[in-house]
Amino acid sequence: KQEVTQIPAALSVPEGENLVLNCSFTDSAIYNLQWFRQDPGKGLTSLLLIQSSQREQTSGRLNASLDKSSGRSTLYIAASQPGDSATYLCAADNYGQNFVFGPGTRLSVLP
Amino acid sequence: NAGVTQTPKFQVLKTGQSMTLQCAQDMNHNSMYWYRQDPGMGLRLIYYSASEGTTDKGEVPNGYNVSRLNKREFSLRLESAAPSQTSVYFCASSEGLSGTNYGYTFGSGTRLTVV
Numbered sequence: 001k002q003e004v005t006q007i008p009a010a011l012s013v014p015e016g017e018n019l020v021l022n023c024s025f026t027d028s029a030i031y032n033l034q035w036f037r038q039d040p041g042k043g044l045t046s047l048l049l050i051q052s053s054q055r056e057q058t059s060g061r062l063n064a065s066l067d068k069s070s071g072r073s074t075l076y077i078a079a080s081q082p083g084d085s086a087t088y089l090c091a092a093d094n095y096g097q098n099f100v101f102g103p104g105t106r107l108s109v110l111p
Numbered sequence: 112n113a114g115v116t117q118t119p120k121f122q123v124l125k126t127g128q129s130m131t132l133q134c135a136q137d138m139n140h141n142s143m144y145w146y147r148q149d150p151g152m153g154l155r156l157i158y159y160s161a162s163e164g165t166t167d168k169g170e171v172p173n174g175y176n177v178s179r180l181n182k183r184e185f186s187l188r189l190e191s192a193a194p195s196q197t198s199v200y201f202c203a204s205s206e207g208l209s210g211t212n213y214g215y216t217f218g219s220g221t222r223l224t225v226v
Contacts, residue, residue: 001170031210042219043201049214089154096210097161098144098169101154 002027002094004102012108013080021075021105023090028071030093035064035075038087038104047075047088080109113137115218117202123224124192132187132221134202142205143185144215145169145177147198154201160185161208192225199223 003026013019023033031052036044048057048064050073056065061078073090087106091099118133134143144159146169156169160179174196176188185204189196200221206213 032212032214034214036217044203044215044217046214046216051212091154091215093209097167097208098156098159099209099215100156101146103151103153 002030002092002100004090004092004100006088006090006102006105008105009103010106010108012110014110015080015082017080017109019077019080019107021077021088021090021107023073023075023092023102025071025073025092025100027092027095028068030068031096032093032099033064033066033073034091034099035062035073036089036091038089040086044089077107080107082109082111084109115202115204115216117200117218117221119221120219121222123226124189125226126193128192129188129190130192131189132200132202132223133184134186134204134218135184136202136204136216137183138204138206138216139182140204140206140216141182142208142213143179144203144205145175145185145187146201146203147171148201148220149198157187157200189223192223194225197223197225 007022035047050066063076087104089104094100145157146154158177163182202218203215
């Protein structure tokens with residue numbers, strides 16, 4: 001079974017800083033990896049989906065990369081804003097059937 | 112643009128009571144999923160349905176049953192609720208399973224408390 005870990009568990013940064021969130025997975029033969037954002041008490045919002053043939057995806061200030069051989073993905077957030085404060089979850093494909101989620105990184109961006 | 116709709120949003124049950132959580136999607140997706148989210152445990156898969164007429168167990172299926180009523184609807188039933196089933200339940204859908212280059216769309220969740 002795929003297992004997913006995320007480092008750090010929590011992160012607090014001043015507004016404007018660039019930051020990197022890390023995700024590691026055990027089975028490198030994944031098809032896809034998806035990054036989500038979750039605000040307190042809310043559902044999950046999809047940020048980026050990296051398909052098997054891609055090495056990275058970009059959306060606005062967000063850039064996610066995927067290195068299947070090392071079992072790692074990173075989410076880069078440029079010029080962070082207080083509105084970016086949320087929990088960020090990565091989800092890795094589990095043998096082509098469903099996604100397994102990491103525990104998340106709780107991000108606080110201070111004004 | 113409704114996406115994935117879950118009902119109810121909140122529910123309190125007494126131990127031993129039964130209930131059904133409803134999930135419906137309007138995106139013509141083939142695959143649907145039920146996860147539970149607990150503090151310190153993250154999201155764990157309960158059941159999923161690859162396509163209409165099929166269901167499979169996930170990581171934590173005990174105490175739950177599911178029905179894929181049609182392509183749009185996927186319900187989760189607790190036959191005899193236990194305090195350990197207190198959780199936030201999320202439904203998700205996708206055009207295909209995770210190996211088919213499609214990601215998930217999530218509903219807003221159901222907060223269930225069993226007392």
